[in-house]
Amino acid sequence: xxxxxxxxxxxxxxxxxxxxxxxxxxxxxxxxxxxxxxxxxxxxxxxxxxxxxxxxxxxxxxxxxxxxxxxxxxxxxxxxxxxxxxxxxxxxxxxxxxxxxxxxxxxxxxxxxxxxxxxxxxxxxxxxxxxxxxxxxxxxxxxxxxxxxxxxxx
DNA sequence: GCCAACGTTGGC
DNA sequence: GCCAACGTTGGC
Numbered sequence: 001x002x003x004x005x006x007x008x009x010x011x012x013x014x015x016x017x018x019x020x021x022x023x024x025x026x027x028x029x030x031x032x033x034x035x036x037x038x039x040x041x042x043x044x045x046x047x048x049x050x051x052x053x054x055x056x057x058x059x060x061x062x063x064x065x066x067x068x069x070x071x072x073x074x075x076x077x078x079x080x081x082x083x084x085x086x087x088x089x090x091x092x093x094x095x096x097x098x099x100x101x102x103x104x105x106x107x108x109x110x111x112x113x114x115x116x117x118x119x120x121x122x123x124x125x126x127x128x129x130x131x132x133x134x135x136x137x138x139x140x141x142x143x144x145x146x147x148x149x150x151x152x153x154x
Numbered sequence: 155g156c157c158a159a160c161g162t163t164g165g166c
Numbered sequence: 167g168c169c170a171a172c173g174t175t176g177g178c
Contacts, residue, residue, distance in 0.1 A: 004176090028161075051176050110177085128159035130175045156178085163172080 001061075001098070002050040002124075002132045010047045010058035010103065019100040019153060020064060024072040025080035031133035032094055036067040038135065039096050046136060046144060047100075048124065056109035060150055065097035104148030118143045 001023065003009065013021055026032055039045075045061040070093040072078040074086045085091050113119045123134045136144075 002176090030161095055177075127177090128175090130160060132175090158175100158177095160175080161173090163170100165170095166168090 061098040067094040102150035
């Protein structure tokens with residue numbers, strides 16, 4: 001999952017109550033479908049900082065609540081407010097809850113991903129790959145864990 | 155700050 | 167249904 005650290009960083013998640021957050025504001029159908037259909041309780045998620053210096057993966061989270069309606073879509077004060085969907089009376093957007101489980105003692109930076117032959121096919125490295133939620137293969141995930149040397153969060 | 159890639163919108 | 171115009175994302 002991608003986040004701009006100046007909006008919400010991995011550090012912010014560590015500081016959040018129960019180190020857990022609602023992943024609100026996804027307004028792209030492909031990303032929504034991934035959260036709705038693929039995210040299962042206990043699944044692990046890599047936390048990626050985009051549009052930042054540096055960009056890369058900073059830790060691992062766990063899905064602690066599967067997809068449910070994203071209430072921010074109907075909250076006119078929220079920056080992710082979707083007035084059209086509220087007018088129609090159908091909220092198409094979902095969120096999941098994720099909890100930080102480990103932080104990388106060595107952040108796996110974008111340059112590192114590019115340098116690793118096992119990882120250079122990762123979706124996030126493809127040109128124009130803007131999806132804020134992206135699938136990661138098991139082998140990619142394991143390689144990244146090795147590189148990041150995760151420290152469990154108590 | 156630039157701009158390529160992508161998704162969405164809306165005129166036709 | 168096509169596609170040009172537009173807004174957004176995000177690496178660089």
